[in-house]
Each structure stands twice: as C-alpha cells, then as structure tokens.
Amino acid sequence: MNSFTFNSYSQKVLFGNGVLARLDEEVAALGASRTLVLSTPNQAQEAERVVEQLGPRAAGLFAGAVMHVPVETARQAIEAAAQRGADSIVAFGGGSTIGLAKAIALESPLPIIAIPTTYAGSEMTPIYGVTEHGLKRTGRDLKVLPRTVLYDPELTLDLPVQFSITSGINALAHAAEGLYAQDAEPVSTLMAKEAIGALARGLPAIRAAAAGTDRAALLAARSDALYGAWLCGCVLGRVGMALHHKLCHTLGGSFNLPHAEVHTVILPHALAYNAGAAPQAMAAISQAMNAPDAPQAVYDLALANGAPVSLREIGMRAEDVEAACEIAMRNQYPNPRPLEHGAVLQLLKDAFEGRRPGS
Ligand code: NAD
Numbered sequence: 578m579n580s581f582t583f584n585s586y587s588q589k590v591l592f593g594n595g596v597l598a599r600l601d602e603e604v605a606a607l608g609a610s611r612t613l614v615l616s617t618p619n620q621a622q623e624a625e626r627v628v629e630q631l632g633p634r635a636a637g638l639f640a641g642a643v644m645h646v647p648v649e650t651a652r653q654a655i656e657a658a659a660q661r662g663a664d665s666i667v668a669f670g671g672g673s674t675i676g677l678a679k680a681i682a683l684e685s686p687l688p689i690i691a692i693p694t695t696y697a698g699s700e701m702t703p704i705y706g707v708t709e710h711g712l713k714r715t716g717r718d719l720k721v722l723p724r725t726v727l728y729d730p731e732l733t734l735d736l737p738v739q740f741s742i743t744s745g746i747n748a749l750a751h752a753a754e755g756l757y758a759q760d761a762e763p764v765s766t767l768m769a770k771e772a773i774g775a776l777a778r779g780l781p782a783i784r785a786a787a788a789g790t791d792r793a794a795l796l797a798a799r800s801d802a803l804y805g806a807w808l809c810g811c812v813l814g815r816v817g818m819a820l821h822h823k824l825c826h827t828l829g830g831s832f833n834l835p836h837a838e839v840h841t842v843i844l845p846h847a848l849a850y851n852a853g854a855a856p857q858a859m860a861a862i863s864q865a866m867n868a869p870d871a872p873q874a875v876y877d878l879a880l881a882n883g884a885p886v887s888l889r890e891i892g893m894r895a896e897d898v899e900a901a902c903e904i905a906m907r908n909q910y911p912n913p914r915p916l917e918h919g920a921v922l923q924l925l926k927d928a929f930e931g932r933r934p935g936s
Pocket of ligand 1: 617618620643644671673674676697698700702704706735737837
C-alpha cells in the first residue's frame with residue numbers, strides 16, 4: 578500500500594535551444610533591474626556575453642567562482658553584489674557557480690536565476706555548501722533555491738566530452754539513490770526512471786556525435802542529457818541521498834578528489850553494495866538502462882565512454898583508502914543496507930582498483 582509525503586518547490590524552468598535569449602524578460606519577471614552575473618574564470622568570456630545581453634539590467638560580472646565555495650570567495654561575491662547594488666543574481670555555469678550564488682543568497686535575500694551548463698543538478702535543490710578551514714558546511718534553506726532556471730542545450734555544446742560523461746554520471750547518481758531513498762515518493766520515482774533513461778541514451782550519443790560533424794545529432798544528444806540532468810536535480814532536491822553521496826562527499830572533501838569523477842567511480846560499487854537490499858531500485862535502473870544488471874550497466878557506461886573507473890586514476894593514494902572508510906563510517910545515516918565496516922572498506926578497495934562490480 579502506498580504511503581508517502583510529497584513536497585514540491587516553486588520554481589520556473591525554461592528548457593530548450595535558445596532559451597538564453599529570454600533571460601532579460603525572466604529578470605524583469607522577478608521584478609529585478611540590476612543583476613550580478615557569476616561565473617568561473619574559465620567561463621568568463623561566455624558570461625561576459627550574458628552581461629552584454631542584459632545591457633542596463635546587468636550589474637557586472639563576478640568571474641571568481643571556484644569548486645566547493647570557499648568562504649573567502651563567498652565574502653568577495655557578497656561584497657561585489659552589495660557594492661554594485663545588485664537586486665538579483667544570474668549564475669552562469671556548473672555546480673560551483675550555482676553554489677556561489679547560493680552562498681550569496683544565504684546572506685542576503687537576492688533571487689537567483691540559474692543557467693546550468695553542466696549536469697550537476699544544484700540549480701534544482703535548496704542545498705548549499707560553503708567551505709571554511711577545509712571543511713564543507715552544508716545545509717538546506719529555501720532562500721537559496723533558484724527562482725528561475727534556464728536550461729539551454731546550446732550552452733553545453735562546448736562542455737568537454739570526458740567531463741560530460743562524468744558530470745552525467747554524477748547526475749545519474751542522484752536519480753539512482755533517489756530510487757531507494759527512505760523518503761522516495763511516486764513523483765520522485767517517476768522522475769528518476771525517466772532521468773536515467775535520458776542519460777543512458779544521451780551520454781553515449783554525445784560521445785558518438787562529438788566525434789563527427791553532425792551538429793543536429795550533437796544537439797539532440799545534449800538535449801537528452803540536459804533533460805535527464807534536470808530531472809536528476811529535481812530528485813536530489815526532494816529526497817534524501819545515501820551511502821553513495823556520503824562516500825563521494827568524504828572523498829571529495831577530505832582527499833580533494835574531483836567531484837564528478839568521484840561520483841563516476843563510486844556509483845557502480847555503491848549500487849552493488851545496496852543491490853540485495855534494494856531490488857526494486859535495481860530493477861528500475863536496469864530497465865531504464867536496458868541492461869540486465871544495474872551496477873554493471875553504470876560501470877560499462879563509464880568504461881565504454883572513456884570515463885575513469887578507478888579512484889587510483891583520479892589521484893587517490895592507496896594509503897588513504899582506510900582513512901576514507903573511517904571518516905565515512907563516523908555517522909550512521911539511512912541506507913538500504915546497514916553500513917558494515919568491512920563491506921564498505923571492500924567497496925572502497927574495489928573502487929580504488931577499478932574492479933568490475935560483482936567480480
Ligand atoms: P564545476 O561547476 O566546478 O565546473 C567544472 C568546470 O567546467 C569549471 O571550470 C567550469 O567553468 C567548466 N564548465 C562548466 N560548464 C561548461 C561548459 N558548458 N563548457 C565548458 N566548460 C564548462 O563542476 P560541477 O560538476 O558542475 O559542479 C561541482 C560542484 O557542485 C561541487 O562543489 C558540488 O559539491 C556542487 N554540487 C552541489 C549540489 C547542490 O545541490 N548543492 C548538487 C550538485 C553539485
């Protein structure tokens with residue numbers, strides 16, 4: 578029998594090729610007239626074009642976003658917003674840039690318009706994180722939830738293929754863990770299944786199309802992947818994550834491993850760990866990916882598309898594996914299979930070596 582709690586957020590989402598052209602009217606729709614544009618240094622040129630597009634509605638560009646939102650960067654951005662009299666923020670980029678926008682909104686209640694250019698999914702969640710003295714403090718606050726989100730697949734055409742695959746598997750992890758979340762509900766489950774299907778189609782198609790010259794095929798693949806990423810972000814914002822996200826948080830935060838790559842390596846092993854305790858979720862993933870075994874399907878998605886499959890190849894040291902396990906085991910949290918030290922350590926060892934799950 579069904580029993581669930583369903584939460585929904587008030588956000589406006591525009592999806593489609595060329596929706597960036599509607600930014601100006603969306604800023605106006607929020608009653609805003611001076612918006613500070615944020616980006617990483619890497620995307621400053623593209624973000625500068627957004628500033629030009631906004632004309633008098635722009636309060637300039639802050640191109641200092643970096644991974645994990647260091648508190649110093651957040652302070653500089655808050656100051657820039659105040660000095661320039663900004664009444665809103667446009668976050669143009671991936672999870673790092675959207676994270677910076679959230680850090681500003683946490684301190685001063687400016688509405689955020691997010692223009693995601695990766696598949697990380699932060700734009701659909703009220704989750705924020707700020708790093709101080711090497712520790713990332715995370716929390717949930719509706720103040721930081723972007724009010725408007727513009728998904729324009731054309732903006733993802735230049736996302737490097739390798740990063741597209743890892744970022745896409747990062748997204749897929751939200752949907753996969755959403756399927757066995759303690760607070761999963763019918764809508765999050767529908768979204769998760771649809772998302773996994775779209776990413777499983779889109780990611781290999783991006784790789785194939787990027788090797789050729791058919792721009793329409795590439796754009797179609799980009800559209801599939803971004804659509805899947807949107808739904809994955811919705812799932813992440815609505816239901817609680819489990820062992821996989823905890824391990825990735827530990828590995829990223831304490832051992833400075835790259836976010837999307839860590840998700841890519843860990844996901845097949847976290848799914849294998851939970852497989853026996855979450856058979857319905859595994860069946861849903863298998864069905865969405867059109868493959869007999871969920872952990873192996875995710876492993877193959879990475880392997881076949883040139884993404885890393887071992888922690889070793891993304892910079893982890895063998896001597897840190899036990900420490901990572903200790904940190905991840907410090908707090909218990911909901912997970913389909915209870916957290917057992919020996920089994921979690923084995924999971925990390927398998928991921929370190931890049932072994933095929935279940936082998
Ligand atoms: P990122 O934002 O750090 O981007 C990685 C790099 O790719 C950057 O240099 C960026 O400028 C560049 N880039 C982005 N889009 C591009 C494009 N279309 N073309 C070319 N280059 C592009 O990486 P990410 O994986 O999107 O975000 C990771 C961060 O987001 C982590 O800190 C993670 O914790 C956070 N995150 C937060 C949430 C949340 O709900 N709060 C959810 C997911 C991720």
